[in-house]
Amino acid sequence: MKIIILTVGKIKEKFYTEAVNEYLKRLSRYCKAEVVQVADEKTVENCSETEADMVKEKEGNRILAKIPDDAYVITLEINGKQLDSLELADKINRLGINGKSHIVFVIGGSLGLHKKVSDRSDYKLSFSKMTFPHQLMRVILLEQIYRSYRIINNQPYHK
Template identity: 65%
Template sequence: MNVKILCVGKIKEKFYTQAIDEYAKRLSKYCSLSIVEVPDEKTSENASDTEMAIVKDKEGQRLLKHINDRDFVIGLAILGQQLDSVAFSKYIENLGIQGNSSIVFVIGGSLGLSDDVYSRCDYQISFSKMTFPHQLMRVILLEQIYRAMRIMKNEPYHK
C-alpha cells in the first residue's frame, strides 16, 4: 500500500520532525510512505473572508497538483467522520481490499482546506472537534496510521 501525507507548510520545530521521522521509520515495515509539503500562504491577522478564501484556494491548487486520478483521497476536516482506532484500521484495510493501493491524506494549512480540495476528497475524517496545529496533526495522523497497520497485522498496540 502506498500512503502519501499531503500537507501545507513546513515543519520548523525539531521535536515534530523527530516524531515524524520516527513514525516514518516504523511505517516503512508496513507501507510505502511519502510526505509532500506545499508552501503555505501568508495570511494577515485581520484578513477578510475574501482574503482567507483566496489563501485557501491558492494552497488548495498547490495540493491538488499532487493528487492523481487513481488516488483515494482522505481529507482531514473538523466536520469529518470520527472513528476510533480499530474502525480506522478496518477502514484502511477495506480500502486495500477494494483495490485502493494509493491513499492520500490531506492536511490543510491554518485556514483549512479549500472547497476544491474538499470536492476531490473521497472521504473526510476528523480526529477531534478540537483544532490542532497542522504540524502536530501530522504527527497524530502518522501515529494513527502506524497503529492501524499494527491492528491489521494483529500485532499488540496500546489501548
C-alpha cells in the same frame, strides 16, 4: 499500499520532525509512506473572508496538483466523520482489499481547506471537534496509521 500525507507548510520544530521521521520509519515495514509538503501562503491577521478564500484557493491548487488521479483521498476536516482506531484500521484494510493501492491524507493550512479540495475528497475524516496545530496533526495522523497497521496485522501495540 502507498500512503502520502499531503500537508501545507513546513515543520519548524525539530521535535515534530523527529517524531514524523520515527513514524515513517516504523511504517516502512507495512507500506510506502511519505510526507509531501506544499508551500503555505502568507496570511495577514484579521484578513477578510475574501482574502482568506484566496489564500485557501492558492494552497488548494497546490494540493490538488500533488494528488495522483488514481488516489483515494482522505481530507482531515473538523466536520468529517470521527472514527476510533479500530474503525480507521478497518477503513485502511478495506481500501486495500478493494484494490485501492494509493491513499492520500490531506492536512490543510492554518485557514483550512478550499472547497475544491474538499470536493475532491473521497472521505472526510475528523480527529476531534478541537483544532490542533497542523505540525502536531502530522504526528498524530502518522501514529494512527501506524497503529492501524499494527491492528490489521494482529500485532501488539493497540491498547
